[in-house]
Amino acid sequence: MDFNFTEEQDMVRDGLSRLVREQYDWETRRKAIASGAGWRPEVWAQLAELGILGMPFSEADGGFGGGAVDAMIIMQEFGKGLVIEPFVPTVVCAGGFLKHGGTAAQKEEHIGGIVAGSSVFAFAYAEPKGRYDYADLETTAKKDGAGYVLNGHKAVVIGAPWASHLVVTARTGGERRDRSGVSVFVLPKDTPGVTTRDYVTVDGRRASEVYLENVSVGAGALIGAEGEGLALIELVTDEAIAALCAEACGAMKVAHAMTVEYSRQRKQFGVPIGSFQVLQHRMVDMYTAYEQALSLTYLATLRLGSDEVERKKAVSAAKVGVGQAARLIGQEAVQIHGGNGVTDEYAIGHFFKRLTIFDSEFGNVDHHLKRHVALS
Amino acid sequence: MNLEFTPEEQAFREEVRSFIAENYPKHLADFGMREDMSREDFLAWHKILGKKGWSVPAWPVEYGGTGWTPTQRYIWSEENARASTVMPLPFGVSMVGPVIYTFGNAEQKAKHLPGIVSGDVWWCQGYSEPGAGSDLASLKTTAVRDGDHYVINGQKTWTTLAQHADWGFFLCRTDPTAKAQEGISFILVDMKTPGVEVKPIKLLDGGYEVNETWLTDVRVPVENLVGVENKGWTYAKFLLAHERSGIAGVARSKRGIEKLREIAANETLDGAPLIKDFDFAKKVSQLEIDLAALEITELRTLAGEQAGKGPGPESSILKIKGTEIQQRLTELTLEAVGTYSAPYMGGVSNDNGSNEHPVGPDYAQHAAATYFNMRKTSIYGGSNEIQRNIITKMILGL
Numbered sequence: 001m002d003f004n005f006t007e008e009q010d011m012v013r014d015g016l017s018r019l020v021r022e023q024y025d026w027e028t029r030r031k032a033i034a035s036g037a038g039w040r041p042e043v044w045a046q047l048a049e050l051g052i053l054g055m056p057f058s059e060a061d062g063g064f065g066g067g068a069v070d071a072m073i074i075m076q077e078f079g080k081g082l083v084i085e086p087f088v089p090t091v092v093c094a095g096g097f098l099k100h101g102g103t104a105a106q107k108e109e110h111i112g113g114i115v116a117g118s119s120v121f122a123f124a125y126a127e128p129k130g131r132y133d134y135a136d137l138e139t140t141a142k143k144d145g146a147g148y149v150l151n152g153h154k155a156v157v158i159g160a161p162w163a164s165h166l167v168v169t170a171r172t173g174g175e176r177r178d179r180s181g182v183s184v185f186v187l188p189k190d191t192p193g194v195t196t197r198d199y200v201t202v203d204g205r206r207a208s209e210v211y212l213e214n215v216s217v218g219a220g221a222l223i224g225a226e227g228e229g230l231a232l233i234e235l236v237t238d239e240a241i242a243a244l245c246a247e248a249c250g251a252m253k254v255a256h257a258m259t260v261e262y263s264r265q266r267k268q269f270g271v272p273i274g275s276f277q278v279l280q281h282r283m284v285d286m287y288t289a290y291e292q293a294l295s296l297t298y299l300a301t302l303r304l305g306s307d308e309v310e311r312k313k314a315v316s317a318a319k320v321g322v323g324q325a326a327r328l329i330g331q332e333a334v335q336i337h338g339g340n341g342v343t344d345e346y347a348i349g350h351f352f353k354r355l356t357i358f359d360s361e362f363g364n365v366d367h368h369l370k371r372h373v374a375l376s
Numbered sequence: 377m378n379l380e381f382t383p384e385e386q387a388f389r390e391e392v393r394s395f396i397a398e399n400y401p402k403h404l405a406d407f408g409m410r411e412d413m414s415r416e417d418f419l420a421w422h423k424i425l426g427k428k429g430w431s432v433p434a435w436p437v438e439y440g441g442t443g444w445t446p447t448q449r450y451i452w453s454e455e456n457a458r459a460s461t462v463m464p465l466p467f468g469v470s471m472v473g474p475v476i477y478t479f480g481n482a483e484q485k486a487k488h489l490p491g492i493v494s495g496d497v498w499w500c501q502g503y504s505e506p507g508a509g510s511d512l513a514s515l516k517t518t519a520v521r522d523g524d525h526y527v528i529n530g531q532k533t534w535t536t537l538a539q540h541a542d543w544g545f546f547l548c549r550t551d552p553t554a555k556a557q558e559g560i561s562f563i564l565v566d567m568k569t570p571g572v573e574v575k576p577i578k579l580l581d582g583g584y585e586v587n588e589t590w591l592t593d594v595r596v597p598v599e600n601l602v603g604v605e606n607k608g609w610t611y612a613k614f615l616l617a618h619e620r621s622g623i624a625g626v627a628r629s630k631r632g633i634e635k636l637r638e639i640a641a642n643e644t645l646d647g648a649p650l651i652k653d654f655d656f657a658k659k660v661s662q663l664e665i666d667l668a669a670l671e672i673t674e675l676r677t678l679a680g681e682q683a684g685k686g687p688g689p690e691s692s693i694l695k696i697k698g699t700e701i702q703q704r705l706t707e708l709t710l711e712a713v714g715t716y717s718a719p720y721m722g723g724v725s726n727d728n729g730s731n732e733h734p735v736g737p738d739y740a741q742h743a744a745a746t747y748f749n750m751r752k753t754s755i756y757g758g759s760n761e762i763q764r765n766i767i768t769k770m771i772l773g774l
Binding site: 129131133151156198207214331340342349350353357370 | 393435504507508509514533534538577578579582586638643644646647650653655656677707710711714715716717718719720735736744745746747748750751754755756759761764
């Protein structure tokens, strides 16, 4: 048993921490969100330069040989600054599909672009009626010669407005919600027949509704075996969940620290409000919830390579525990900030918003409690 | 004891239900967010009710009240909630109005009450300051007597919808040497007076519901003082107790739970309606149980009022539980909406002026914004921590 980080991992954290602190200050972030592009491509380029975008890929694939723990460290730092750039969709999701299911040719074609920062991916898995079930798909991919024709509507695709490529899930066979018959495709976003409607999300990111109308792709677009994609999707989304949990931990840590600091500064009845025991104990509960959430995030991250049942149970445990902590810490942080907590001006409200939307990504608390029950 | 309505009360319900059906402006049915409403929208129903004589039911009849029993008033608010009407704002009707008819002089009553009844005059509340929130009595805004005028200087904050206000009621310090709660006066200010400046505050849901209000050498005639100079804290507390009892929002939450059930019937989980999912349905029932308790608690309070007792410290229970239920309702609505909770205003960005049809179902459009916005309810009107302090002190005697 070892909860220590390597020297290299400490260096990655320090470097990223500096980048977030020095170049991701609140005003710059606010301006980027309000800008036409909605993100900062120059930050993305810097992340590529620092080797962050290539971290979780093997050296053979052109990366730097990192793993899930490295992704966790990276995401914690991103969470502390509420970084909006699409690391999870591009590196964790698309990267994960390529690593675990891609052919040599697909890796060759895409990983270099991810590592260099020139390719940006979005993962189109959700559908308007699918809720959190990856197999509840109305989108279809029909065999057409050697390739496929895709039709359907993917919902709330995070980062799609910035993406050059999409990873799309679609049904190649079976009935809606069947475990078999689900397939995964990778395609350039400018493939004829792909249209998007882009918008801002409540937590400051960008997303799209993605419409696929007779989109023709070659056989090389299919990742993994046709109709056998669900297990691969579950693996990759478990990795994404672990990464998002790490991001939430970073955000919770800062939200808690900001609240404690505010309670020191804010005076009412002639004393700092942090001297009131009723608030002290609530901040202790927030702290405890954060530490427990961090432990579950470690557990999930370290179990990503375990057998399927162990992995899924650990990841669901983390999504439940972090989801509950995110709600508690977000709500209490706003409450203890009083009126200032509900303003756009104070940073705390933005942490609250990000921690709120976290729950709806890749299955909420109830969904993962059910999955945990089913596996127990 | 019984919970049944009398035949007369049932007839009354029919009467108000058909009045609402026939007279409520159609274009204001089921309005999503207050931020999207114009001044006229806010006042439309108020003005109709003013003409009918129903805009201030709780007031004494001589000032425009309806003379309804608390049960009738309860039926009235239930029927309005059922129709999701935009009710008259509380600043005139439930706050300054009762202060004026209870503590004001004849001229003040004659000058200000008719405008509140008719809905022609919009009031705002100048209580909180940047340094005086929960500790309201530490307020620093001063009113200094200068001949026939007070000269007011200071900064108020969280002045809700002051951007539309014609008049405001302000707590100002008139005796800087007195202890905190003493030396405060309750003064009415025409918002068009030179030196009054209202600056919007952007909230985390993206809307502009509250403001900073700056007062710089604002000259106000002394006849705008309500009651006795330096006794304003008494009136302020009287007003807060009135505000608290209205804050429970039981009827609105009832309607909100119905809407939540409709949303959950429309959302699917594993191919079945979400509302059939035991885990989710259980949470909705728990909320309904909490609300049922609150409803009876409120009715008991109303019955006490009917027996001649004013709203006392137990109104703090209504504020705490009422706002917790309102918040939980928005939380469950957000959960029901699922993936489509993320688009901002259904993908319609305020900033680029887009008016496209929202993405996702219509009911998802405001789910996140409403959840964010409702965090204010446990903070305003005396935070829920302050309400617990009131119960500790006034009821437990600790």
